[in-house]
Amino acid sequence: MSENHKKTDQTPEKDISRRDFLKVAGAMAGAAGLTHLASLGVKNARGSQEGNGDGPRWGMLIDINKCIGCKYCTYACQAVNNLSDDMLYNVVTTETTKSGTEFFLSRPCMHCDDAPCVHVCPVGATYLREDGIVTMDYDLCIGCRYCGIACPYDARVFNWRKHEETSSRVPEYGVPEVPPRPRGVMEKCTFCQHRIDNGLERGLVPGVDPQATPACVIACPTEARIFGDLNDPNSPVARMLSETKVAIRLREDSSTSPKVYYIPPQEEQLDLRVEEE
Amino acid sequence: METSIQVPTVRVGKREIDIFPFWIALLLGGMAFGLVGVYQVFTQGLQVTGLSNQVPWGLWIIIDLSSIALGGSAFVFGVIVYLLRIKRFETVGKLAVLLGFLGYSTAGLVLLFDIGQPLRFWHPVVFWQTHSLLWEITMCVVLYLTVLLAELLPIIVEHPAFSEHPLLDRFRILRKASNGLHWLAHRLHKIGPVLAVLGLTLSLLHQASLGATYSVLSGRGLWFNPSAPVQFVLSAMGGGISLLFFLSVVVFRMMRPNLVKDDVLHDIARIAGGIILLCIYIRVWDWAVTNYYSFDSEVALQTEMLNSISPYSTSFWLGQVIFALIPGTILLFSRRIQNFRILTAAAILPIICSVLMRWNYNFSGLIASISYDPFTPNVILNSYTPTWQEWSVATFVICFWLLGFSLAARYLPFFSRSHAHPAGE
Numbered sequence: 114m115s116e117n118h119k120k121t122d123q124t125p126e127k128d129i130s131r132r133d134f135l136k137v138a139g140a141m142a143g144a145a146g147l148t149h150l151a152s153l154g155v156k157n158a159r160g161s162q163e164g165n166g167d168g169p170r171w172g173m174l175i176d177i178n179k180c181i182g183c184k185y186c187t188y189a190c191q192a193v194n195n196l197s198d199d200m201l202y203n204v205v206t207t208e209t210t211k212s213g214t215e216f217f218l219s220r221p222c223m224h225c226d227d228a229p230c231v232h233v234c235p236v237g238a239t240y241l242r243e244d245g246i247v248t249m250d251y252d253l254c255i256g257c258r259y260c261g262i263a264c265p266y267d268a269r270v271f272n273w274r275k276h277e278e279t280s281s282r283v284p285e286y287g288v289p290e291v292p293p294r295p296r297g298v299m300e301k302c303t304f305c306q307h308r309i310d311n312g313l314e315r316g317l318v319p320g321v322d323p324q325a326t327p328a329c330v331i332a333c334p335t336e337a338r339i340f341g342d343l344n345d346p347n348s349p350v351a352r353m354l355s356e357t358k359v360a361i362r363l364r365e366d367s368s369t370s371p372k373v374y375y376i377p378p379q380e381e382q383l384d385l386r387v388e389e390e
Numbered sequence: 391m392e393t394s395i396q397v398p399t400v401r402v403g404k405r406e407i408d409i410f411p412f413w414i415a416l417l418l419g420g421m422a423f424g425l426v427g428v429y430q431v432f433t434q435g436l437q438v439t440g441l442s443n444q445v446p447w448g449l450w451i452i453i454d455l456s457s458i459a460l461g462g463s464a465f466v467f468g469v470i471v472y473l474l475r476i477k478r479f480e481t482v483g484k485l486a487v488l489l490g491f492l493g494y495s496t497a498g499l500v501l502l503f504d505i506g507q508p509l510r511f512w513h514p515v516v517f518w519q520t521h522s523l524l525w526e527i528t529m530c531v532v533l534y535l536t537v538l539l540a541e542l543l544p545i546i547v548e549h550p551a552f553s554e555h556p557l558l559d560r561f562r563i564l565r566k567a568s569n570g571l572h573w574l575a576h577r578l579h580k581i582g583p584v585l586a587v588l589g590l591t592l593s594l595l596h597q598a599s600l601g602a603t604y605s606v607l608s609g610r611g612l613w614f615n616p617s618a619p620v621q622f623v624l625s626a627m628g629g630g631i632s633l634l635f636f637l638s639v640v641v642f643r644m645m646r647p648n649l650v651k652d653d654v655l656h657d658i659a660r661i662a663g664g665i666i667l668l669c670i671y672i673r674v675w676d677w678a679v680t681n682y683y684s685f686d687s688e689v690a691l692q693t694e695m696l697n698s699i700s701p702y703s704t705s706f707w708l709g710q711v712i713f714a715l716i717p718g719t720i721l722l723f724s725r726r727i728q729n730f731r732i733l734t735a736a737a738i739l740p741i742i743c744s745v746l747m748r749w750n751y752n753f754s755g756l757i758a759s760i761s762y763d764p765f766t767p768n769v770i771l772n773s774y775t776p777t778w779q780e781w782s783v784a785t786f787v788i789c790f791w792l793l794g795f796s797l798a799a800r801y802l803p804f805f806s807r808s809h810a811h812p813a814g815e
Contacts (some may be wrong), residue, residue, distance in 0.1 A: 140809050188639075210772065211766060220762065236513045237517055254506075255506070256505045257504075259522075262755075262756070265609025269443070271443055271446060271506065297506025355461040366608075377811055
């Protein structure tokens with residue numbers, strides 16, 4: 114199972130096929146502007162293919178009304194991924210609604226279907242798995258940081274220094290579950306793919322069974338985060354999404370199709386309903 | 391038509407002193423200082439820089455972009471000399487090839503320090519991700535550096551040391567190696583037109599893609615812009631040819647009088663002037679599109695905030711418009727002006743303009759970035775100050791460029807003996 118999940122067509126370990134070669138030769142023959150158009154074309158084509166597969170498509174729903182800003186999600190993430198205190202895959206910020214009411218916005222990686230970081234990576238170290246998780250091959254990354262520049266959510270984190278000591282969040286919020294990354298690579302939230310992969314092997318259901326669910330979801334004391342398979346109508350996240358008419362996604366303007374949805378604050382929901390009508 | 395090289399000297403009392411050894415010593419000193427920073431970056435990683443997750447590209451990327459841009463004369467003169475076969479530019483073309491090679495090798499060098507995993511610099515060549523502009527740029531730069539090396543080798547091999555050095559008669563193996571090099575140089579010279587076409591293609595591709603690197607990022611309003619690739623190509627041509635003109639005056643007019651006619655230099659200035667004016671025409675339209683015709687409130691806010699913390703508008707109007715418009719016009723009318731002092735002074739400004747444009751382009755999107763807050767999106771101001779280690783590495787690569795240029799300016803045989811026979815064969 115995990116073998117299937119390992120890579121998608123982005124994988125660089127595949128042979129460089131004739132099609133790839135012709136594509137490159139074609140690009141070289143054209144003017145530079147063509148590459149721009151070509152990349153946009155590929156982007157659109159890929160975007161429409163997403164979500165039609167039979168397998169799971171992992172997603173998350175965050176209810177802003179339930180979030181109390183305790184940052185347990187951030188701490189659990191740091192413990193499980195063994196991050197130093199200044200490295201955050203998951204960020205909780207205080208934002209305001211249009212009328213000025215404050216609310217807490219917690220932001221993991223959006224795991225976009227059309228992720229800018231995947232498109233820009235020069236070596237294919239960042240790639241989209243078949244189950245929709247955007248993840249990293251830390252052995253490929255050259256540390257150019259283009260993904261960090263491309264990400265509209267500021268979700269990419271660079272490993273600036275050699276990280277030897279254990280995270281200060283251990284053991285209070287969890288224990289390290291993934292191998293350490295070398296200095297000088299870009300890191301990111303993986304929706305705790307190791308939990309999902311191991312859980313599925315053992316017949317668990319991610320989003321339902323805690324061992325197979327991302328650490329931030331389990332750590333949340335108010336159950337503001339719901340995780341699951343967006344393709345399965347019976348999964349908690351899909352059920353909640355169909356019940357909630359006003360779920361939003363961040364930065365829809367950059368057409369990245371995130372798989373993290375938000376239930377907006379009550380007052381904004383009213384606004385959104387009015388706009389709909 | 392053998393020419394002698396006049397070296398720059400300084401008069402101390404009654405003696406004329408050749409300043410060349412002192413200049414080289416200064417550059418080596420600069421490189422030694424640079425090695426301190428290089429050592430720290432390699433041992434401690436990028437934590438010694440002022441870069442952050444919000445501003446991940448800084449001073450080194452500007453040097454990288456600028457040195458590639460200022461090597462832009464190589465592909466233009468590659469085409470003029472090797473493809474169009476305009477003979478009077480042949481000598482200047484050699485300098486252009488040299489500047490291209492130096493620019494691209496400097497860019498490669500600085501990138502080696504800039505990536506987090508320097509030992510994996512070869513990954514893009516092996517692990518292809520054909521959707522990435524950065525992949526395309528890496529491949530183009532690697533291939534183009536090869537093309538430039540192939541164009542440069544015949545020029546270097548013409549140095550008398552490769553055919554007349556006494557050691558060549560002493561050791562047969564050296565003579566054989568020398569013959570081999572000459573054979574290779576001859577072959578490479580023969581396929582000049584092919585190299586010129588390759589160079590043109592690769593250059594246009596990656597010079598444009600360097601602009602597109604920023605402009606395809608839909609999440610960054612100030613960058614998301616279809617005309618950046620064109621601007622980057624034109625500004626690289628304008629800045630690169632201005633640099634070529636400036637250094638041609640130094641290498642030919644000052645150091646090798648009578649080798650290149652003034653008319654040829656005037657023509658280079660005219661080419662540069664024309665391209666600079668074309669570039670600024672597109673740049674101003676682009677400004678109008680983003681600032682005047684656009685009603686994107688986020689872009690407007692970004693510009694406003696950039697102006698509040700930096701001389702963003704000033705550097706645009708002064709550095710990119712005035713520094714292009716005035717020298718562009720002067721260079722375009724170089725035949726009428728004739729005065730080389732004015733012309734060389736004017737040629738410096740477009741060089742600064744090209745660098746400044748890349749500086750502004752890179753930092754505008756990074757310093758003032760748009761937040762992902764869903765209801766009240768605002769512009770976040772980030773800050774970046776290069777550390778001394780970054781300046782140290784910058785000194786290293788700039789001294790590397792200057793050293794390469796200085797040695798070539800003094801020792802490279804720009805006057806071709808073997809190809810002095812009627813050409814076109």
